[in-house]
Amino acid sequence: MAEQPSLVKSVIKKGIIGVIVGAILVGAAKALAFPPVFQSVFFGYAMLGAAVFILLDAPSLKPIGGLKAIIALVAFYAVLSGVYIGGASFLPQYDPGDEKGKIEKLLKAKRAATEQGKAEELLARAKALSDKADTIMTRLQAVGGAAVAEAPAGGEGAKPAGAPAAAGGDVIALGKEQWNLQECYNCHKLFGEGGKKRGPELDNIGSLLKPEELKQKILDPQSWMADGFEKEYEKKKMPDKYKELMEDKEVDALVAFLSTLKNTAVATPKPIKKK
Numbered sequence: 691m692a693e694q695p696s697l698v699k700s701v702i703k704k705g706i707i708g709v710i711v712g713a714i715l716v717g718a719a720k721a722l723a724f725p726p727v728f729q730s731v732f733f734g735y736a737m738l739g740a741a742v743f744i745l746l747d748a749p750s751l752k753p754i755g756g757l758k759a760i761i762a763l764v765a766f767y768a769v770l771s772g773v774y775i776g777g778a779s780f781l782p783q784y785d786p787g788d789e790k791g792k793i794e795k796l797l798k799a800k801r802a803a804t805e806q807g808k809a810e811e812l813l814a815r816a817k818a819l820s821d822k823a824d825t826i827m828t829r830l831q832a833v834g835g836a837a838v839a840e841a842p843a844g845g846e847g848a849k850p851a852g853a854p855a856a857a858g859g860d861v862i863a864l865g866k867e868q869w870n871l872q873e874c875y876n877c878h879k880l881f882g883e884g885g886k887k888r889g890p891e892l893d894n895i896g897s898l899l900k901p902e903e904l905k906q907k908i909l910d911p912q913s914w915m916a917d918g919f920e921k922e923y924e925k926k927k928m929p930d931k932y933k934e935l936m937e938d939k940e941v942d943a944l945v946a947f948l949s950t951l952k953n954t955a956v957a958t959p960k961p962i963k964k965k
């Protein structure tokens with residue numbers, strides 16, 4: 691029993707040292723910008739060390755043997771496992787759903803940006819069309835006078851007079867829009883703009899291909915080949931994707947636009963029929 695007081699003393703002494711060492715470790719960890727989890731883990735290590743040193747001073751146990759020893763061992767492992775499992779379940783768990791959520795959050799902003807871009811493009815298009823409709827209305831009003839003013843109610847009125855011509859202009863404008871939307875300019879120079887020398891300049895294509903042939907080329911790039919572009923043609927440089935990407939109306943509009951390109955000053959290569 692004489693050991694008892696000295697054990698208490700050593701617990702206090704080594705406990706205090708442990709806390710001091712722990713505090714120093716936490717301070718150093720903070721200074722080195724370790725996250726709080728690590729700071730507490732370091733403190734835990736210091737306390738663990740103190741506990742081990744305290745145990746060294748503990749009175750030795752009476753040796754146990756036989757069944758008792760086995761039970762004690764099993765109990766020791768059970769307690770240890772309980773502490774580990776219990777402790778681990780308190781720590782933040784890895785959840786794939788969580789990670790997915792984070793990734794989704796990151797992507798959402800980007801997606802929203804592109805979707806907004808698309809929406810803006812469509813809005814701009816709608817506005818352009820509505821502006822055009824307004825011009826047509828004014829033009830029709832000038833031509834048809836009172837009859838057109840009643841048109842919304844009566845219907846037919848002046849439609850045949852101005853509509854087809856105006857619609858023609860519209861289709862070409864839509865076709866030019868397709869040129870931009872489908873990014874044909876990435877490979878083809880037109881009006882001196884765009885093209886990275888992959889495809890031929892198309893300023894005179896309207897003189898070289900009939901509308902049906904142009905349509906054929908767009909829907910099946912292997913159907914015609916620009917003279918002198920054999921290498922590009924063999925490597926299938928012109929994308930074979932427009933028949934999936936474009937509606938028939940859009941292809942027709944694009945063809946209508948391309949058919950107006952008759953600038954003979956530009957040497958658009960001769961298309962050669964392949965299919």
Ligand code: HEC
Nearest residue numbers: 872874877888889914915916919922923927928959960961
């Ligand atoms: C990735 C590059 C690329 C894109 C994008 C592209 N083309 Fe082409 N295009 C080519 C190449 C290379 C040729 C020449 C070889 C050939 O005829 O296939 C060509 C040839 C042509 C020709 C024949 C020209 C001639 O003088 O015979 C036409 C017409 C044409 N493209 C129209 C278009 C249209 C319209 C689009 C957009 C819907 C488009 N291209 C998009 C690469 C491209």
